[in-house]
Amino acid sequence: METAPEPLTYSDDLILSILRSVKTIAMVGATPNPARPAYLVLKYLLLQGFHVIPVNPGHAGKTLLGQTVYAKLADIPEPIDMVEIFRRSEAAEGIVDEALKLYPLPRVIWMQLSVRNDAAAAKAEAAGLTVIMDRCPKIEYGRLCGEIAWFGVNSRQISSRPRQAPAQFQRMRIQAKD
Amino acid sequence: MSEDREPGFATLAIHAGAQPDPTTGARATPIYQTTSYVFNDADHAASLFGLQAFGNIYTRIMSPTSGVIEERMAALEGGTAGLAVASGHAAQLVTLHALMTPGDEFIAAGQLYGGSINQFNHSFKSFGWNVKWADIDDVESFERAVSPKTKAIFVESIANPGGAVTDIEAVAAVAKRAGVPLIVDNTLATPYLCKPFDFGADIVLHSMTKFIGGHGNSIGGMIVDGGKFNWMASDRYPMLSQPRPEYNGMVLGETFGNFAFAIACRVLGLRDLGPAISPFNSFLILTGSETLPLRMQKHSDNAKAVAEHLAGHPKVTWVSYAGLPGDRYHTRAQKYCPKGAGALLTFGVEGGADAGVKLVSAVDLFSHLANIGDTRSLIIHPWSTTHSQLTEDQRKAAGAGPDVVRLSVGIEDVADIIADLDQALAKT
């Protein structure tokens, strides 16, 4: 019997530092199908002010939620802070290989909830990148900025300090480090 | 709080879910007494309806006040998310609605609150959801009731009114083998006394009307998602594993990870069936929840003292309280609720049904009413009230025979509680 790999744990501080610092995200596996998680996450990250560049060879050259879609990472004409992998786990290694050929190198590889590839992660970490696996950036952002509490989700955040008031209704932001 | 500290139960009871209001600094959670929330623009509106953004739309589906009690209950139970609904019964309805289709079966312990027995036997049958009864004193009976149509198993951690303590771990093993979620109604124990998720439960329900609110002023229910059940493992739970036409083909089980069940209950169950809790009730229940650990300890300590006293009373034929060393459920109680066995106890009054009716008429401090889990001490004769719509056999199976009197021992001075029982028993 195959033994399940150790569950992954990431500190809130690590996730926060990533979500606070990255600006440009390449999302490999972005889709125009509004029923798919990849669409929901793309839409949410755009709403939260990230610059998200969709990557999907099937839709290259089209626009998706106003963003130009590229066939592969190498085609993106600007530096990328983070590559978000929205593909099955086996595909992650090839994507990490492509990411490691970029110049400048991205700082973060983020594999979506249910996506995990330890070999790909080891390669990226060896090259000095930070790797997050099996997490959803929409859920993590919503959890850490407080929005997800409106859906009754256990955010595991305990504090007696008020969050920053949103500039628009119901659009919370993760706070700057204090 | 610093990340390397796991907050304790009392800290969570006060703080989980509740930070000061970001726009006013209000420290207590505000009552958002509004039906609806304005959108920033059409795109924001579309994102909210499409579940692409988190936010409030309409109080039938969510409310920031209720969100606080939802998060708090999830934190206290050790679950991933909560959903507040209008009552404990609504929690049961919304939960089973997410799991069952017409013709399906679920297995329930015979030792349940009488209202739940009615709900399962009659209302749910008319939806084509068929209950199969089992006996918590015979775990094999759960195993025998499993069929290919079984979709869930339902038990109470401590059963109302009999006080039977369920061997949650043993029933969870049956559920696991059957590939179905174990639902535990944790109303009587509360997470202060018992943590069903630690013993293999998948979903925890509450009538918050009782100890969570704790002051007898608001009806409310809660569904807590344990986050461990794999809804995508088969096609048995189409609400979670199949593309939903209500959301353009979205598959909730893959979109919302380990809190998908709570989301399904909210966006399919609560949204469409409609049993929403009022923000005002959520506020009152929230206020109550802050003192849950103090109250539950006092309820349990008082109930134990009352049980010990009644056990030596000449007009009392038997006492059933799992906190008493000689009780048949004492060993289980030590495992599942070591801090105390809760507020409820039952006893037999000499003289049967007539004496029971006399007793509830003679009390002075106890209130004669159908609720439990109030600060006040409460008394009822289930045979002639809560359980009167069941058959004689069902009443006996549920621990509600003719001589049975149920107490929900309050948090008054225990000497006054005992004195009131003594004077009333003298009149039977």
Ligand SMILES: Cc1ncc(COP(=O)(O)O)c(C=O)c1O
């Ligand atoms: C164990 C238990 N579950 C569920 C319920 C139903 O809750 P509500 O009255 O809030 O609908 C009750 C109510 O007495 C109860 O005692």
